[in-house]
Amino acid sequence: MRIAFAMLAGLLSLGAQAAPADFVSFDRTLWPEQVDSPALFDVASRAEILSFGRVLHESEMLDEHALTQRLGLRQVNLAVVRAVRARMWQRLWSSYQQAQRSCEQDASFCYPVESMADLRTQAATFAADVGTFYSGWVEPSHQFHSRYLDEQLRKAALFPQTTSEVEKLSSHERSGEELNDRMFLLTFVGGPTPAGGSSDALAEFLRRQKLDGIFFVLGNRLQQRRDAGPVARLYAGQCVGIQGWEYRSHAQWQGWEDSLRRSQARVQADLPEQYVPLFRPPYGQRRSDGEGFMASQHLRVSLWDIDAQDDGPLTAEASAQRVLTLMLLWRKGVIQFHDSLPKAQPALEWLLQSTAQSGIGWEGCREYGVR
Structure with a gap:
């Protein structure tokens, strides 16, 4: 009976999310000023x-x-x-x-x-x-x-049947609302890629720009990467949080605690200087009763409030235009890109060029990560 009920709950949850994602951007050329x-x-x-x-x-x-x-x-x-x-x-x-x-x-x-x-x-x-x-x-x-x-x-x-980044579950969770006006934090998810992939190129681009961000890595992908060679150089000058062992919802996954333990241990062992104690839940989905475990691991949930939607059909430029429009709207926040996909870097390049003289600032990943 419990198994049947669990399966029914899962089907209802899937049904609630059945409508396709609406990827939306705004053409900034329609705004008549730079x-x-x-x-x-x-x-x-x-x-x-x-x-x-x-x-x-x-x-x-x-x-x-x-x-x-x-x-x-x-x-x-x-x-x-x-x-x-x-x-x-x-x-x-x-x-x-x-x-x-x-x-x-x-x-x-x-x-x-x-x-x-x-x-x-x-x-x-x-x-x-x-x-x-x-x-x-x-x-x-x-x-x-x-x-x-x-x-x-x-x-x-x-919400809360299907949790997401739209709302916090507790005051211990982080989002972009605590930043100062005109301050933005760059975050990246879904990596690392195999050696020589988009994660490498993006991290190197950030170093050339003298910028940093938080890369939320998947434990299994980091394991595969280190099995193929050293990983210490990959995130030099950046910060690394965790996204769990696999990219899957941690809300219904019975092994969610082990997912966090394993990925946290992997990052702390391989990237101790870059590690920050933050967890970015895939899809923003996490458990309402997980706060005690998170505290025992000295972890905090890190959400986002400006989604680039670079994991869908938007072009890199359209993704960047969406981000800029939301930066103008909210005036501060945590931006999420996917370093596992090649669109993130050209989108970020466009964004940096378009805001170079705008008076905004980029939050340091270390300051945010350990605050």
């Missing part, structure tokens, strides 16, 4: 905040049935959806306050917003008077944010 100064970063940021606020407001007008239909689900967890919406509004308000600081330099999208209520009101009527210079951006931006919001609300609607 983000090549701190003030112009703020202009674009204010615009994205208000555009997203508009679709967030629109989603609150949907009743439960309409929301269920829109997200393509049989049922939704309204409590989590409302909590995620509330947290999004709080982040938008904090972000807009930061973005307003340069209004004396450039007043575009600077409105008399002095409270959360003002922001909600302004967002609800946004796009009525943006001017002809920005008119070609308005509707494509609205479409992008509508699809991006659906992506996030769908994860919220399934």
Whole structure:
């Protein structure tokens, strides 16, 4: 009976996720200015905040049935959806306050917003008077944010039956919200690749750029890599966390504890100088009762809030454009790329070139990893 029930629960979980992933980006050429100064970063940021606020407001007008239909689900967890919406509004308000600081330099999208209520009101009527210079951006931006919001609300609607990065399970988990304004952390998952692959090229590129990031490695892939030769040089100057022994959900896997132990031991043995005590759960899925074990291993869950979606059909440039749009929206956060795939490096190259003069900063991996 227990086996049958477990199988049924698994099938229901799969059914809830049956709809295909919606990979969505935004063509940054539709924005008429380069983000090549701190003030112009703020202009674009204010615009994205208000555009997203508009679709967030629109989603609150949907009743439960309409929301269920829109997200393509049989049922939704309204409590989590409302909590995620509330947290999004709080982040938008904090972000807009930061973005307003340069209004004396450039007043575009600077409105008399002095409270959360003002922001909600302004967002609800946004796009009525943006001017002809920005008119070609308005509707494509609205479409992008509508699809991006659906992506996030769908994860919220399934939580905690299907856990994801959209919500924390406890205050001990990390995400990008604790960073300072304009600060971003680079993280990479799914590696390492075999020698000479995209993991090597990306790590070397970061060293040339005098940047660092956290590479969340899979234990079995690191084992295969070390069996073929030394691995110490691969992640020199970078940080290494763990993603488990295999790339599979750690929420229902009976061997999840052993997965963490084995991968942690492998990294600590092979890469002691690069190791940081962080676990990036594949698909963002982890157990609600796993905090005690995590503490015993001196590990913390490290989530992300800006997903490049470079593991799908988006081109490298489209993936980077998605990341930049979300950087403008949230103004801080943890970015996730896949170093196991070749698109990550050209996407990162485009992103660095496009933000070189924007006044943003890159969080040090060591400082973040041991904080």
